[in-house]
Amino acid sequence: MTMDKQMHQRAIDWLNQAADLLRATLDSPLQVKQKQNAHDLVTEMDCRIEDYLIQQIRHYYPNHQILSEEGQGDVFPNTEGYLWIIDPIDGTLNYVKEKNHFAILLGIYYNGKPVAGYIVDVMNEQLYYGIVGDGVYLNHQPLLPIQIASLETSLIHGNVHLFIHNRYQAREILNHSLGMRHYGAAGLDMISVIRGEAALYLSPRLQPWDFAAGLAIFTAMNYKMTTPTGQPLDLLKRQAVLACHPAVHSQVLDIIQSTDSEANNNDN
Ligand code: IPD
Ligand code: CA
Ligand code: CA
Ligand code: CA
Numbered sequence: 696m697t698m699d700k701q702m703h704q705r706a707i708d709w710l711n712q713a714a715d716l717l718r719a720t721l722d723s724p725l726q727v728k729q730k731q732n733a734h735d736l737v738t739e740m741d742c743r744i745e746d747y748l749i750q751q752i753r754h755y756y757p758n759h760q761i762l763s764e765e766g767q768g769d770v771f772p773n774t775e776g777y778l779w780i781i782d783p784i785d786g787t788l789n790y791v792k793e794k795n796h797f798a799i800l801l802g803i804y805y806n807g808k809p810v811a812g813y814i815v816d817v818m819n820e821q822l823y824y825g826i827v828g829d830g831v832y833l834n835h836q837p838l839l840p841i842q843i844a845s846l847e848t849s850l851i852h853g854n855v856h857l858f859i860h861n862r863y864q865a866r867e868i869l870n871h872s873l874g875m876r877h878y879g880a881a882g883l884d885m886i887s888v889i890r891g892e893a894a895l896y897l898s899p900r901l902q903p904w905d906f907a908a909g910l911a912i913f914t915a916m917n918y919k920m921t922t923p924t925g926q927p928l929d930l931l932k933r934q935a936v937l938a939c940h941p942a943v944h945s946q947v948l949d950i951i952q953s954t955d956s957e958a959n960n961n962d963n
Contacts, residue, residue, distance in 0.1 A: 857899055881909070
């Protein structure tokens with residue numbers, strides 16, 4: 696399915712409106728609630744951005760399905776037809792504690808296949824998008840990534856807990872690389888791979904709204920996003936994710952599979 700030009704333009708307009716609102720209200724008092732624990736937060740702005748995007752989609756595309764983090768989308772979406780996958784604020788902890796390093800993520804899928812992905816780096820006013828069959832853009836200019844030649848000459852991004860517990864041979868991967876960086880917002884960590892600043896991003900547990908935008912952009916640029924054992928991602932499931940430059944994907948899979956512990960490599 697090729698991306699409809701009007702749908703693309705609308706998505707960009709809505710994302711820009713949402714990013715403007717987040718910047719304009721950045722210094723306003725914020726209601727913050729814990730979800731499962733102190734690291735897992737939701738603010739009224741997560742809900743307000745989600746509500747705004749969903750209202751727009753429902754108005755223009757009432758037959759499309761929506762999967763969204765804070766629960767205002769469809770209760771049991773499936774992959775039939777168009778599916779919009781939304782993370783209204785990716786990096787809510789950063790949004791609350793840093794007022795920086797957070798993003799808005801949107802992936803558009805048709806019959807389970809990526810059509811387009813959008814990541815707004817809100818504070819840098821950068822809109823990244825990838826359209827499958829077309830290409831990848833930063834603020835509407837074609838993106839020219841930094842070249843990645845090998846793991847040994849590259850930085851990597853990854854969830855810190857992976858390295859603490861050495862899941863997926865994370866320390867071994869790190870030892871092969873030049874060092875590790877991490878934003879704590881999956882969309883922005885994926886942007887580092889998209890830009891060629893890092894060879895890979897590895898996370899033990901991402902929800903569909905954390906990876907759907909990135910997966911569409913990676914598909915548009917023929918980069919690899921799989922589970923850490925090389926399996927395709929399930930669009931409706933929480934799972935471990937390896938987002939990787941194609942030049943290093945098979946080497947990283949070999950390192951991960953060299954582990955002897957089955958539990959260490961569980962993708963779920
Ligand atoms: C979180 C961030 C974080 C990742 C978590 C996500 P949220 O998203 O992307 O980097 O490690 O797994 O839940 O909750 O801030 O949208
Ligand atoms: Ca969250
Ligand atoms: Ca979120
Ligand atoms: Ca997220």
